[in-house]
Amino acid sequence: MHATMQIAIVLYPEVTALDAIGPYAVLSRMPGVDLRFVAPEPGIVRSDSGLLAIEVEHALAETSAPDVIVVPGGLIARRMMHGHPVVDWIRAVHPTTTWTTSVCTGSLLLGAAGVLEGLDATSHWRALELLSRFGARPTLDRVVVAGKVITGAGVSAGIDMALVLVERIAGQTVAETIQLAIEYDPQPPFDAGSPLKASAEVRALVDGIVSGVRPGGR
Amino acid sequence: MHATMQIAIVLYPEVTALDAIGPYAVLSRMPGVDLRFVAPEPGIVRSDSGLLAIEVEHALAETSAPDVIVVPGGLIARRMMHGHPVVDWIRAVHPTTTWTTSVCTGSLLLGAAGVLEGLDATSHWRALELLSRFGARPTLDRVVVAGKVITGAGVSAGIDMALVLVERIAGQTVAETIQLAIEYDPQPPFDAGSPLKASAEVRALVDGIVSGVRPGGR
Numbered sequence: 001m002h003a004t005m006q007i008a009i010v011l012y013p014e015v016t017a018l019d020a021i022g023p024y025a026v027l028s029r030m031p032g033v034d035l036r037f038v039a040p041e042p043g044i045v046r047s048d049s050g051l052l053a054i055e056v057e058h059a060l061a062e063t064s065a066p067d068v069i070v071v072p073g074g075l076i077a078r079r080m081m082h083g084h085p086v087v088d089w090i091r092a093v094h095p096t097t098t099w100t101t102s103v104c105t106g107s108l109l110l111g112a113a114g115v116l117e118g119l120d121a122t123s124h125w126r127a128l129e130l131l132s133r134f135g136a137r138p139t140l141d142r143v144v145v146a147g148k149v150i151t152g153a154g155v156s157a158g159i160d161m162a163l164v165l166v167e168r169i170a171g172q173t174v175a176e177t178i179q180l181a182i183e184y185d186p187q188p189p190f191d192a193g194s195p196l197k198a199s200a201e202v203r204a205l206v207d208g209i210v211s212g213v214r215p216g217g218r
Numbered sequence: 219m220h221a222t223m224q225i226a227i228v229l230y231p232e233v234t235a236l237d238a239i240g241p242y243a244v245l246s247r248m249p250g251v252d253l254r255f256v257a258p259e260p261g262i263v264r265s266d267s268g269l270l271a272i273e274v275e276h277a278l279a280e281t282s283a284p285d286v287i288v289v290p291g292g293l294i295a296r297r298m299m300h301g302h303p304v305v306d307w308i309r310a311v312h313p314t315t316t317w318t319t320s321v322c323t324g325s326l327l328l329g330a331a332g333v334l335e336g337l338d339a340t341s342h343w344r345a346l347e348l349l350s351r352f353g354a355r356p357t358l359d360r361v362v363v364a365g366k367v368i369t370g371a372g373v374s375a376g377i378d379m380a381l382v383l384v385e386r387i388a389g390q391t392v393a394e395t396i397q398l399a400i401e402y403d404p405q406p407p408f409d410a411g412s413p414l415k416a417s418a419e420v421r422a423l424v425d426g427i428v429s430g431v432r433p434g435g436r
Contacts, residue, residue: 016243021239021270025236025373036269051253052242052272053272053273055272055273056271057271125401143405153403155399156400156401156404173419174423179406179411182372185415186378186406187378188377188378190381190397192398201391202394205391
């Protein structure tokens, strides 16, 4: 435990940027927190499209007892779940966290670390069924709270997940104040944001642009 | 004009990260675009809280004819609007853009560049009235389209703004496909995201955490 609550947001090569920055926008506004980005190695981490380069100061190894962890996803999580330093780190720190959280396919990394055994959990809708191989019960909710583990659905769900987390940590008034500060009164111009709402045409097209990754592209 | 559509997302010290990364998450998934971050100088740009360090490759000066510009905000925009290289750049490139856009107090920078004269425009709700000094008509809508100028409301509104922009550029089906890819089916746990919806208590508290900036903090 720390004098203030330490929140570690994990970054790794090809992470989906909004998975991490949505929660960051919410959690960095919570009073009394010590927030840091952590990565397998300090230095530049390039996100999904390769176009966004984030300089990370702290290695996973120097962050051994965070109170809260936020694990974002990325297409690459489907490979990382078979063995990766981020998975090892989650397994090591989870026993002493107050909250262990994920966004999108970050839940596959929680699952690989053994965190989701027997729990309800969510993920990006296209990866949802993969959770069952880790003993989790796949749940098509936007935010799933299961004990001290909170999982969020795909990409943009990290904002909703983080507001739920702030409410649990600091109460509803603080959460609502942050919501107002970031003017989070969403008004999507279309209603296609879940597989239950999108048309068959749109669901079929999503393969081409789900990740934003361009082959060989920076 | 470029072989592909060039989109320049502006960064500058103390920019609000989600203002930029929300649109990035949407626009980077649009087929056939050449997206880049640009800053007054190449190198590390630290965002609002100082905790997020983004390495920017391209200077404003080497990006002289972008097709689309996205100008995010930050508390510091209230100072920058009195004169700043970003404002000079907007003034220089706007005549040849296809779309000139902003998120949050980025609209103050558009205004300072003379872009909003006679137009409806929006901004972060706390900065909205400042738009009138630039000849704009302040509008408390989430996304305002005025000719080729699109302004978005505070911080998280950049996601909605960018989906509107994608629809205009590439059509509704592409916009819906990106919405589904980022699973943007928002479900805020509270309904406090606009000044019309938040309680008086929450509105009064927002001063302390509107920016995420910590005095002396990195």
